[in-house]
Amino acid sequence: MTPERFGALWRSLAHVGRDATSGGYLRYSFGDADLRCREWFTEEALDRDLSVETDRNGNVWAWWGDQRGSDAVVTGSHLDSVPHGGAYDGPLGVVSALLAIDVLRERGLSAPHRPIAVVVFAEEEGARFGVPCLGSRLMTGAIAPEQVRTLRDRDRMTYADGLLAADLDPDRFGPDTERLGRIGVFVELHVEQGKALVELDAPIGVADAIWPHGRWRITIDGAGDHAGTTRMSDRRDPMLTFAYGVLAANKEARLAGAHATVGRVAVEPGATNAIPSRVTAWLDARAADPSTLDAVVAAVSGRLTERAGRDGTTVEIVAESVSPSVSFDPELRDRIVKTLGGPPVLPTGAGHDAGVLSAHVPTAMLFVRNPTGVSHAPGEHATDVDCAAGVNALADVLAELAWR
Amino acid sequence: MTPERFGALWRSLAHVGRDATSGGYLRYSFGDADLRCREWFTEEALDRDLSVETDRNGNVWAWWGDQRGSDAVVTGSHLDSVPHGGAYDGPLGVVSALLAIDVLRERGLSAPHRPIAVVVFAEEEGARFGVPCLGSRLMTGAIAPEQVRTLRDRDRMTYADGLLAADLDPDRFGPDTERLGRIGVFVELHVEQGKALVELDAPIGVADAIWPHGRWRITIDGAGDHAGTTRMSDRRDPMLTFAYGVLAANKEARLAGAHATVGRVAVEPGATNAIPSRVTAWLDARAADPSTLDAVVAAVSGRLTERAGRDGTTVEIVAESVSPSVSFDPELRDRIVKTLGGPPVLPTGAGHDAGVLSAHVPTAMLFVRNPTGVSHAPGEHATDVDCAAGVNALADVLAELAWR
Numbered sequence: 001m002t003p004e005r006f007g008a009l010w011r012s013l014a015h016v017g018r019d020a021t022s023g024g025y026l027r028y029s030f031g032d033a034d035l036r037c038r039e040w041f042t043e044e045a046l047d048r049d050l051s052v053e054t055d056r057n058g059n060v061w062a063w064w065g066d067q068r069g070s071d072a073v074v075t076g077s078h079l080d081s082v083p084h085g086g087a088y089d090g091p092l093g094v095v096s097a098l099l100a101i102d103v104l105r106e107r108g109l110s111a112p113h114r115p116i117a118v119v120v121f122a123e124e125e126g127a128r129f130g131v132p133c134l135g136s137r138l139m140t141g142a143i144a145p146e147q148v149r150t151l152r153d154r155d156r157m158t159y160a161d162g163l164l165a166a167d168l169d170p171d172r173f174g175p176d177t178e179r180l181g182r183i184g185v186f187v188e189l190h191v192e193q194g195k196a197l198v199e200l201d202a203p204i205g206v207a208d209a210i211w212p213h214g215r216w217r218i219t220i221d222g223a224g225d226h227a228g229t230t231r232m233s234d235r236r237d238p239m240l241t242f243a244y245g246v247l248a249a250n251k252e253a254r255l256a257g258a259h260a261t262v263g264r265v266a267v268e269p270g271a272t273n274a275i276p277s278r279v280t281a282w283l284d285a286r287a288a289d290p291s292t293l294d295a296v297v298a299a300v301s302g303r304l305t306e307r308a309g310r311d312g313t314t315v316e317i318v319a320e321s322v323s324p325s326v327s328f329d330p331e332l333r334d335r336i337v338k339t340l341g342g343p344p345v346l347p348t349g350a351g352h353d354a355g356v357l358s359a360h361v362p363t364a365m366l367f368v369r370n371p372t373g374v375s376h377a378p379g380e381h382a383t384d385v386d387c388a389a390g391v392n393a394l395a396d397v398l399a400e401l402a403w404r
Numbered sequence: 405m406t407p408e409r410f411g412a413l414w415r416s417l418a419h420v421g422r423d424a425t426s427g428g429y430l431r432y433s434f435g436d437a438d439l440r441c442r443e444w445f446t447e448e449a450l451d452r453d454l455s456v457e458t459d460r461n462g463n464v465w466a467w468w469g470d471q472r473g474s475d476a477v478v479t480g481s482h483l484d485s486v487p488h489g490g491a492y493d494g495p496l497g498v499v500s501a502l503l504a505i506d507v508l509r510e511r512g513l514s515a516p517h518r519p520i521a522v523v524v525f526a527e528e529e530g531a532r533f534g535v536p537c538l539g540s541r542l543m544t545g546a547i548a549p550e551q552v553r554t555l556r557d558r559d560r561m562t563y564a565d566g567l568l569a570a571d572l573d574p575d576r577f578g579p580d581t582e583r584l585g586r587i588g589v590f591v592e593l594h595v596e597q598g599k600a601l602v603e604l605d606a607p608i609g610v611a612d613a614i615w616p617h618g619r620w621r622i623t624i625d626g627a628g629d630h631a632g633t634t635r636m637s638d639r640r641d642p643m644l645t646f647a648y649g650v651l652a653a654n655k656e657a658r659l660a661g662a663h664a665t666v667g668r669v670a671v672e673p674g675a676t677n678a679i680p681s682r683v684t685a686w687l688d689a690r691a692a693d694p695s696t697l698d699a700v701v702a703a704v705s706g707r708l709t710e711r712a713g714r715d716g717t718t719v720e721i722v723a724e725s726v727s728p729s730v731s732f733d734p735e736l737r738d739r740i741v742k743t744l745g746g747p748p749v750l751p752t753g754a755g756h757d758a759g760v761l762s763a764h765v766p767t768a769m770l771f772v773r774n775p776t777g778v779s780h781a782p783g784e785h786a787t788d789v790d791c792a793a794g795v796n797a798l799a800d801v802l803a804e805l806a807w808r
Binding site for chain 2: 022024082083084085125126127130132192193194211213215223224225226227228229230231232234237239240242243244245246247250253254259261262263264265267268269270271272273274275276277282284286348349350351373374375376377378379
């Protein structure tokens with residue numbers, strides 16, 4: 001695979017859902033841009049004589065070999081984005097998977113001994129319905145359909161509405177044990193979301209673990225009132241409790257060597273001249289081990305509650321999703337590291353469908369170097385040279401797994 | 405005027421634009437609910453044989469007597485609301501004005517010696533275009549049409565788009581000196597937005613001043629990045645600077661005996677799992693005198709800038725609108741107080757069209773008791789008994805001004 005060939009396929013997708021102002025992507029699950037990405041994938045897969053199907057949860061599968069066979073070698077990633085996200089998080093794994101199949105065929109390989117599938121998982125980012133990795137979680141039963149039915153996007157639409165927009169049956173989503181049982185191994189290639197490979201001077205790395213992480217919804221209720229006429233001493237302003245919580249989360253995470261972020265907040269009523277009645281915020285927290293994560297969230301919760309007592313507000317904290325720590329299959333990891341000639345092995349603080357799958361099948365991840373280290377923002381990047389190296393590495397891994 | 409008659413007219417408007425969930429109102433200027441409110445007003449005015457016209461700035465006028473005459477006695481208020489605002493802020497002044505005309509006629513008065521007009525000013529709250537009292541500011545020239553042309557609502561629509569939606573000429577808004585020159589006096593009746601009249605045990609009060617006040621837009625730029633993988637020490641997170649600013653504004657206002665509120669914030673990109681790249685917030689600040697107001701805003705600005713230096717972010721603060729202190733015409737105030745038998749006289753922290761008009765014509769305000777003291781929120785209230793007292797008081801004032 002040459003950088004030029006990688007670049008050509010990459011650019012055929014790169015314009016879809018790109019915001020001209022920010023340069024970032026607005027590819028929300030089952031929205032217009034996501035549907036166009038799905039069409040692009042289907043056409044590219046059919047051009048490669050792969051058989052394409054969409055499962056009951058909205059994940060798209062392209063098969064090389066027996067699509068009803070078992071012990072399949074599955075690779076892929078996702079095509080949805082966070083709001084104004086970067087180009088590579090997700091799509092790099094999908095584009096690389098299609099090109100890896102081209103590489104394998106050009107090497108003269110045909111009729112894989114185990115079926116190969118490229119998968120596009122739905123709603124990986126959780127940007128639309130609030131819970132990440134919904135497509136893989138539904139398939140594996142990691143989230144119940146009943147819980148998914150309660151999720152609403154910002155326009156009050158449901159996951160079923162999304163499936164309907166993609167011309168899918170809105171009523172059949174849920175565990176797909178038959179399909180899950182046919183997956184023998186899952187390998188996800190992903191852009192690195194930090195600068196470890198830059199510091200290690202390596203284009204490709206292999207993951208060994210995902211930090212435990214989660215998102216917590218914090219609802220702070222106060223008393224809405226007029227900004228001009230309400231005495232400061234009479235106020236019950238939830239914005240104050242929120243602001244204190246943001247600073248407390250940052251401090252607690254730093255003290256614990258963990259990560260804490262507040263990237264989304266909704267203020268009601270949201271008027272310049274009104275004291276808010278309610279502030280809803282989302283805390284994203286991650287740490288190297290579950291006990292540290294629990295301790296950080298407990299400390300933030302405690303400090304918020306204490307401050308709420310002083311502000312005359314009330315605080316409710318609900319875990320929207322918590323992902324336990326993932327240790328990828330050590331045997332598979334070692335086999336891949338050996339196949340690739342010993343690239344660096346590193347952990348990540350980011351969640352992935354691979355983390356969800358790892359509870360059920362041997363799973364691995366490849367990372368491609370990101371010169372900026374930026375992710376979930378327009379500055380996210382990987383060079384065509386490194387991406388081509390990623391495609392070749394993925395082809396090597398698929399050859400090792402599907403023909404040996 | 406009986407409480408029952410007040411209640412009947414009140415309830416004919418009270419359902420328009422009411423949100424069933426919050427119980428508050430969504431009456432944004434020139435939006436569907438506001439247009440229905442305007443239709444309601446037009447019909448009620450025509451039912452009373454008043455001649456109705458809408459001026460070039462979108463303000464609606466209903467005349468009793470010569471609508472081309474001079475030295476007019478004008479009363480009225482506005483019908484737009486803050487998001488999920490209360491029922492009384494604005495509409496009480498309009499409903500009371502229509503009923504006051506009924507009272508005057510039932511007293512046998514006809515053919516006022518000076519023309520009487522009931523006015524509904526457009527975009528008093530600034531909830532749609534960000535600048536309050538736009539209708540009165542445009543008429544008086546307190547804001548230039550060129551500046552209004554740059555204002556956009558959350559859907560990027562302009563004031564001209566709003567006028568067009570109301571079937572008005574979108575290109576003619578601006579100073580209306582001929583109309584302004586025909587106003588001899590302006591009296592606005594308004595629900596009180598605090599509990600002073602409750603504490604004074606009085607149903608009606610008369611304003612003597614409006615605190616100087618303004619809104620400042622604070623833009624904090626940082627670096628968007630992945631919430632899971634970006635080391636805390638590498639972050640440039642504008643949410644931290646914002647949170648510090650919220651607490652600093654609260655503290656500075658308390659120390660100065662002023663009011664400061666942050667009721668609206670926009671986070672970009674607004675994803676749970678992304679460090680924000682930009683936080684835009686609005687500071688509402690008010691104080692009893694301009695030097696205190698300036699000192700509070702300067703102190704908040706200084707503390708924000710200092711914190712931004714530590715967070716690796718940048719801060720820009722722009723005044724979106726600043727209203728100087730208003731002292732209502734003392735002669736008119738004393739005449740009204742005498743007419744009404746000596747009700748309490750009090751200042752207010754809230755801005756009003758009366759504040760804008762007061763720079764050009766003798767202006768006064770009547771307040772009606774608010775048992776909750778709440779305003780700009782669904783809890784805003786006034787009893788039908790107090791509202792009927794307000795109508796009678798306004799009728800007394802109009803009789804004093806238009807027939808003496």
